[in-house]
Amino acid sequence: xxxxxxxxxxxxxxxxxxxxxxxxxxxxxxxxxxxxxxxxxxxxxxxxxxxxxxxxxxxxxxxxxxxxxxxxxxxxxxxxxxxxxxxxxxxxxxxxxxxxxxxxxxxxxxxxxxxxxxxxxxxxxxxxxxxxxxxxxxxxxxxxxxxxxxxxxxxxxxxxxxxxxxxxxxxxxxxxxxxxxxxxxxxxxxxxxxxxxxxxx
Amino acid sequence: xxxxxxxxxxxxxxxxxxxxxxxxxxxxxxxxxxxxxxxxxxxxxxxxxxxxxxxxxxxxxxxxxxxxxxxxxxxxxxxxxxxxxxxxxxxxxxxxxxxxxxxxxxxxxxxxxxxxxxxxxxxxxxxxxxxxxxxxxxxxxxxxxxxxxxxxxxxxxxxxxxxxxxxxxxxxxxxxxxxxxxxxxxxxxxxxxxxxxxxxx
Numbered sequence: 161x162x163x164x165x166x167x168x169x170x171x172x173x174x175x176x177x178x179x180x181x182x183x184x185x186x187x188x189x190x191x192x193x194x195x196x197x198x199x200x201x202x203x204x205x206x207x208x209x210x211x212x213x214x215x216x217x218x219x220x221x222x223x224x225x226x227x228x229x230x231x232x233x234x235x236x237x238x239x240x241x242x243x244x245x246x247x248x249x250x251x252x253x254x255x256x257x258x259x260x261x262x263x264x265x266x267x268x269x270x271x272x273x274x275x276x277x278x279x280x281x282x283x284x285x286x287x288x289x290x291x292x293x294x295x296x297x298x299x300x301x302x303x304x305x306x307x308x309x310x311x312x313x314x315x316x317x318x319x320x321x322x323x324x325x326x327x328x329x330x331x332x333x334x335x336x337x338x339x340x341x342x343x344x345x346x347x348x349x350x351x352x353x354x355x356x357x358x359x360x361x
Numbered sequence: 362x363x364x365x366x367x368x369x370x371x372x373x374x375x376x377x378x379x380x381x382x383x384x385x386x387x388x389x390x391x392x393x394x395x396x397x398x399x400x401x402x403x404x405x406x407x408x409x410x411x412x413x414x415x416x417x418x419x420x421x422x423x424x425x426x427x428x429x430x431x432x433x434x435x436x437x438x439x440x441x442x443x444x445x446x447x448x449x450x451x452x453x454x455x456x457x458x459x460x461x462x463x464x465x466x467x468x469x470x471x472x473x474x475x476x477x478x479x480x481x482x483x484x485x486x487x488x489x490x491x492x493x494x495x496x497x498x499x500x501x502x503x504x505x506x507x508x509x510x511x512x513x514x515x516x517x518x519x520x521x522x523x524x525x526x527x528x529x530x531x532x533x534x535x536x537x538x539x540x541x542x543x544x545x546x547x548x549x550x551x552x553x554x555x556x557x558x559x560x561x562x
Contacts, residue, residue, distance in 0.1 A: 251506050254499055260510075283492070290491035291484070297498030298455055304505050305452050309461075 173221045174272060177244065181295060182288045191286065195278035201265035208263040214252035216273040217296065220245055223269025224333060227261045228341075237341040239307060240266070242329050250300040266334060316345045317353050324357075374422045375473060378445065382496060383489045392487065396479035402466035409464040415453035417474040418497065421446055424470025425534060428462045429542075438542040440508060441467070443530050451501040467535060517546045518554050525558075 178184050184192065197216075201207060207225065208214055218225070225241045227249070238261065241247040252259040253276055282289040310319055320343060324331055330339060340350040379385050385393065398417075402408060408426065409415055419426070426442040428450070439462065442448040453460040454477055483490040511520055521544060525532055531540060541551040 250502060254503065287488055287491070290488070290495055294491055294495035294498055297495055297502055301451060301498055301502040301505060302455065304502060304509070308505070308509055 173244070174219060177219075178292070182291045184286075184288065188286050188288070192282065195274060195282065197273040197275070199271045199273055201269040201271065203266065203268055204264055205269075206262065206264045207271075208249055208252075208259050208261065210260060210262050211258045212252075213256055214249040214259050215256075215276050217246055217248040217253065217276070217279065219272040219274070220247060221270040221272055223271075224266040225263055225269060226266050226334075226338060227263045229261060235262075235341065237338045239303070240327075240330050240334055240338075240342070242333075246296060246299075248296075248300075250297075266338070311344055316343055316349060317356070319343045320350070320353050321357070374445070375420060378420075379493070383492045385487075385489065389487050389489070393483065396475060396483065398474040398476070400472045400474055402470040402472065404467065404469055405465055406470075407463065407465045408472075409450055409453075409460050409462065411461060411463050412459045413453075414457055415450035415460050416457075416477050418447055418449040418454065418477070418480065420473040420475070421448060422471040422473055424472075425467040426464055426470060427467050427535075427539060428464045430462060436463075436542065438539045440504070441528075441531050441535055441539075441543070443534075447497060447500075449497075449501075451498075467539070512545055517544055517550060518557070520544045521551070521554050522558070 175184075175189060178189065178192070199207075201223070207218075210230065220241055220243050222243050224243075225247050227238045228235045229238060230236075247263075249259045249261050249263065251257065252261075256276075279289065279293065283293060310322065314322065320339075323339070323343070330342075334342075336350060337347050340347045343350065345353075376385075376390060379390065379393070400408075402424070408419075411431065421442055421444050423444050425444075426448050428439045429436045430439060431437075448464075450460045450462050450464065452458065453462075457477075480490065480494065484494060511523065515523065524540070524544070531543075535543075537551060538548050541548045544551065546554075
C-alpha cells in the first residue's frame, strides 16, 4: 500500500513534468519511479552542509530551498529554488567532490530524490534520460550565468527590478534579509529601494 | 575529391574524440560529417563580435581562441581554448540571443563548425548525440564555475599557481598581458608574481 500511494503521489508531481520533457512511456516511468526516494524537511532544516558530497538530484514537490555560503561568519545567499523544479549542487553532484555550499529549507519542503548512481544507470537503460541530463546541465549553466551577470553588471535597484519581473515568487515568499543578501546589499538598502519603487508606481 | 579529403582531415581530428565520447558507428559518423563546415582564422582575426548570435559549436582542430569583454574601452580576457576541444558562446548558442562576448584567435586557427540547427536534428536522428550535448553542457557549467571561483576566492598568486598546474598550455602559448587580464591583475603585478615564483623554485 505504501508503494502504491508513493507512486500515486510521485506520479502527480513528476509524470507531467517528465512527459513534457522527454516523453516517457508508462513502463519507462515505472522503472524511473523505482529509482526514487523521498524526504521531508522542516523550515530551516539543513539538506546539505558545506563539505558534504551531493549524491542526489532533488525534485521539489512542495516548498522552497535556499543555498548559501559562509563568508567570515556571515551567510551569503546564492539562490532560491521552488516547487516543480529540480535542484542539485551540480558541481559536487558531477564530480563527487565536497560541496562548497549549504542548502536549507525556507518553508516546510517535500523532496523527491534521484540518486546519481540511478541516473547513471538510466542513461544506459533508457537513453531518453540523456536528454533529461542535457536539459538539467543546460539549465544549470544558464542559472549560473544569470547569477554571475546579475551580481557583476547591474546596480542594486536594477537587480531588484529584474528579480520582481523574472521571479516574483522570490519577492512574495522569501524573507527580506535573504533577498538583500542574494542581491549583494544590506537590508536597509533594500528597504530604501523598495520604498523608491513603491513611490514611483 | 574535395569531399573525401575534407572527410579524411576531419576524421583524423574528430573521430577518435567522438568515438571515445559516444561510440559512433562509421555510418553515424558519416551522417555527422555531412553536418559540418570548416573555417580558418588568422592570428587576431575575430570569430564572434559582441552582438552577434552564436549559431555554431566549434571544434578547434588547431590553434587557440580567446574570449573577452570590453569594459570602459579595456579588453577583459575571460578564457582560452586550445586544439582538440570544443568552444561555443554557450548562452548565445542555447538561447539564440546576441553574444555579450568577443572571440578572437591568438594563433592561426582551424575550426570545424557544427551548426546548432544540425545538432538539434542529430538529437532526433542519432539520439546518442544527446550524450554529446549533455557532456558539452556539463563541461560548460564546470568551466564557468571554475572561472567564477578562480576570480572570487583566491589571491592573484594562488590563481597563477593554479593556472600553471592545471593549464600549462596557457602559460606556454598565451602573451603575458592576456594572462594578466585573465587573472584580473595588471601586467606589472604578474611580472612580480612570476619573479617571486622563479626565485622560490
